[in-house]
Amino acid sequence: MPERLAETLVDLWTPLIILWITLPSCVYTAPMNQAHVLTTGSPLELSRQSEDMRILSRSKRGWVWNQMFVLEEFSGPEPILVGRLHTDLDPGSKKIKYILSGDGAGTIFQINDITGDIHAIKRLDREEKAEYTLTAQAVDFETNKPLEPPSEFIIKVQDINDNAPEFLNGPYHATVPEMSILGTSVTNVTATDADDPVYGNSAKLVYSILEGQPYFSIEPETAIIKTALPNMDREAKEEYLVVIQAKDMGGHSGGLSGTTTLTVTLTDVNDNPPKFAQSLYHFSVPEDVVLGTAIGRVKANDQDIGENAQSSYDIIDGDGTALFEITSDAQAQDGVIRLRKPLDFETKKSYTLKVEAANIHIDPRFSSRGPFKDTATVKIVVEDADEPPVFSSPTYLLEVHENAALNSVIGQVTARDPDITSSPIRFSIDRHTDLERQFNINADDGKITLATPLDRELSVWHNITIIATEIRNHSQISRVPVAIKVLDVNDNAPEFASEYEAFLCENGKPGQVIQTVSAMDKDDPKNGHFFLYSLLPEMVNNPNFTIKKNEDNSLSILAKHNGFNRQKQEVYLLPIVISDSGNPPLSSTSTLTIRVCGCSNDGVVQSCNVEAYVLPIGLSMGALIAILACIILLLVIVVLFVTLRRHKNEPLIIKDDEDVRENIIRYDDEGGGEEDTEAFDIATLQNPDGINGFLPRWGLPTQRWEERNAIQTGCV
Template sequence: MRKDSVIANIADDLGLDIKQLSSRKLRIVSRASERYFYVNVDNGNLYIKDRLDRETLCGAEASCYLTFDAVVENPFNIFKVKIEIQDINDNSPRFFHEIFTVEMIESTSSGTRFSLENAEDPDIGINSIQSYKLSDNQYFTLNEKISNDGSKSPELVLEKTLDRETQVIHNLILSAMDGGNPMRTGTALLKIIVTDVNDNFPIFSQTVYKVSVNENTPVNTTIITVTSTDMDEGTNGQVTYSFRKTSGNVHYSGIFSINPVTGDIKINHNLDFEQTQNYELSVVAKDGGGLVAHCKVLIEVLDENDNAPEISITSLSSPTPEDSAVGTMIALIEVHDKDSGKNGEVDCKLSEDVPFDLLLSSENYYRIVSTSPLDREKVSIYDITVIAIDRGSPPLSSRRTITLEISDVNDNPPLFIRDTFFAYVPENNLPGSSIYTIQASDPDTGDNAKIYYSMATSDTEDQPATSYLSINIETGVIYAQRSFDYEQHKEFQIQINARDNGSPSLTSNATLLIHIVDRNDNPPKILYPSPDSGGMAAFEMVPFDSEEGSLITKVVAIDPDSGHNAWLSYHFLHLSEPSYFVITQHTGEIRTSRVFQEKDVLSHKIVVMVKDNGHPSLSSTVTLNLLIGQQFPTGGSQIH
């Protein structure tokens, strides 16, 4: 059939919906048949890819088949397809030699038969050789001999006694005809040479020899011996052996050798059952007078377990998403062993403890499927080793490792190491400076692990916290937008949100408490005596008769700072000598230091300094005028 001829509609034969052939990925899988056939997924037709030659594919086999697997997916299925190649009469009979010679002694009796060379026709059945014909002559006729295996061989029959002196050479045309329509014919020139008397032919002990040989039989081993006898004497009785070359066995001549004297047939090269299982040799025995006899030697090669199984990956889904359902097919593998029988039967298994199983799909195909959920964050790559062991003795094995990558899905939200974070920031900080870094982690990969940060907060009394703070969305670094004042805001509570870039994205939250740390940036504030006196010193009247240690007045001050920065101490500045008054350092109480005398100065100006405990410390001062008098009537004071 011509190239691109339609053989059949494989979709109809397999019961497949033509509309689904493309989506189900209908394809041909074969080690050899893919070069001869192809399928069209649009119409389901099976076509011839290249011209077929049955004789090249199958030789002289009675039946010729090519097989392949038709594979579809969704759901997965495999169909065995067997194509029979039918013979046509496209080969003519052919003699290996266009001219061959038969030597015949002149004393040969009428009726003597002479075996002739067979013609060959690689066609089979009726298209193969059906008959032979000899050109018209007065001395010979042709007979067809049927061998034990059913093949026909031409025999030359002497009908009339020869006379060498009258005619030494007889040239005849031997024709072979097949049974095709139209019939094909092949011819050869038969040259008959009449010789002097050698009236006994060699005779083989068997017309067909059979022997079975293991394929690992060593080179130079004698596998069989052919024998023949010749009743003549001298050179006419000396037989030599040789292989008769034909188109069928010409390729075997280097594999075997025959001893021309003993008839021993030996192996010259290693045999391989996987290449050739049977050999047919044609052996010629020729005596010294030129008479010949023929026999066949049939050699059967027996299989040895000399081929390990072969593992092929026909489909692999890598990478596989980690959220794949249990039972998802990861790979499809084909296992093949060139040996036959038990030697070619293969068992498969997985070597490691992995969450996958090996399921037999058809005669030579296995599916690797998942048996438990996958988690890329635990295992991102699996090395799955398939071991194939045949059933030979001893068994042979092979292994194939499949590397499977697990692809990420966004199944993990960003995670903070704790729920609440604390930051301490001194007040009066520089605007724009970073004050804290908060980060989350995500065990996913790629965009699924890329984290963006944002913050949310409730408003403070006067302004929202976002006016004070900002966050870098990629790094999680938090910046102060403004300078903090501890006396206005002592802390901020911020909700930090971490969102990954997966689809859909996942989020998590954490709380950040920012405590503003006080700095000594406020001096003490004097409440009493009141600093609002317009620059005038405060006046205090002191009774002249006050006893030593009497409380005269008290300086009262506060500090808006906190902690050590708000610890106050009180001191006199520029105190006159001798000293009439003392001040308590921690309370600010001013008391008399002794009893007053008539000669004492009665008017005193005192400067009080209030100092905090910061570093460096800050201070404030206040001036008091203390006037000492005898008495203080309701109407006024009498001053001395």
């Protein structure tokens, strides 16, 4: 309490003391280079005074000044005297009047025009305006004429400590990693003071911590906050509230202060290993569970957060490492145990696994604390389930010859019930895979028999599905694919690969290959096809042709002589016997048709018809066609000429007693339908007097008769 009273007295008396010190300096005699002299009088008097001044050495000037001071925030019952304007030219006769103008003249500052005293009539605030520029002037009291030019001076508002420090950006937030060493920098704060920083200590700030110790410290002048305790643990306390104070006057008594808060959050580092919630886990699973199904979850807790708490899970030991796997769930931060391979209760009823959880992100600063991992034991019990029958093989491949007897056994499938209480099995064929019902199966022993004959040439493979069903529980069924391959037997004789027709040139040479033929066999022998070719026994000594076996299993037919004549024989038939290499071998006879043709000198076939033989030798087919076209054109011209001439000689007018029908019949031509209607102009026959002339039309019966006669005589 006494200390508080002392501070109050100091605050009260400090402005008064400063005012007492300042007032004597408000009016003073400045050096020559700063003086402003005000004088009065006429120009003649001024000249005389100047003369006297030069005579007098070091004579005193009139009143002078440079700047004045006034204390801010000062208030009292009377206006504050800031300073006084005075000149030695004033004899005291009150003939000089002082005038004040400029910033705040008349409103803030008031002058006594007789004495020159300047008073502040309002309370001033340096933070609002630090200085005022005013102009002083001395004028004649009666005439108001200036005695000399006006002169400027400054009134400065002198600062007092009337503003407390402020933290403009507060409250503050900062983070620092947990387990940091002593003196780790956290952040820094800044306060501002509106007082004058160049005058006194009003704006000199000193920082301190009011709350937050002993965890943090602050540099008094720079306001840098640091850790004051080493190895602070986030898991023990994550957030701290620090109260910071800034005090002016250099922190001395009587200064003003301001405070702010800083919230410091410790960020996490990986300084804690994962830990399983329990050392032993128990799970049970049915033996028929689907592969990939989640059997159970294990979790290792970590006091850290974020990525520092992420752990990976692995199965490191146990008798079920091949059947089970564990994966990490990043969202739940636990390990999921899943089934990799099928379980069999009858084979093994329980498994033991050793699982491990290890941190993914390791901080080397804390590796000396030990391994950041933990282990736990997992026991998995397999529960019995009613399982479907199991075939002795996942697939079956059977073979049968295509000539196998009906009801003969092709093969057999077997299945068993894997459960402890074994159930009898019944077998059946899925008829959707055997629509033609070519096979049967014994329901008790699974023997497959042939129901209909097989033909390998129609179908080599038959794919059926066998169903095994438990007698005690018909819902437990299994299926197995059975592929039946039909084996070949030699039941097809070979024959020509296609319908061959050979052409023999009349001018051919002996030994010339007429045709090359190949054979085909629908059977499929294991060692491939090998054909034997021969002529019929009665054709062995054929005088015209012979055969030759080629290495590619084909046959070439050769001419024995030349001089074949198509007028004597146009076509030859050559029967060829083809035998395969089967056991027993099969054979067939195919006949090759050989036509004798006329060929060019280079062996190109030109014509194989007998009639073409009478054509002039040496003429090509194109030349013959051209000649024939010319003959036809010539005949057409002749027919037109004869027709026109005949019609010209006939009378133009038909007599009344003539019968038109007799004229038509006289042409002795068969009816031609539309051609007959075009042959005559009926209107002309009915009205011969109205016709000026008659022109015959193409297609008259006479013309057709002449054309027919020409054709019959061989002209066309």
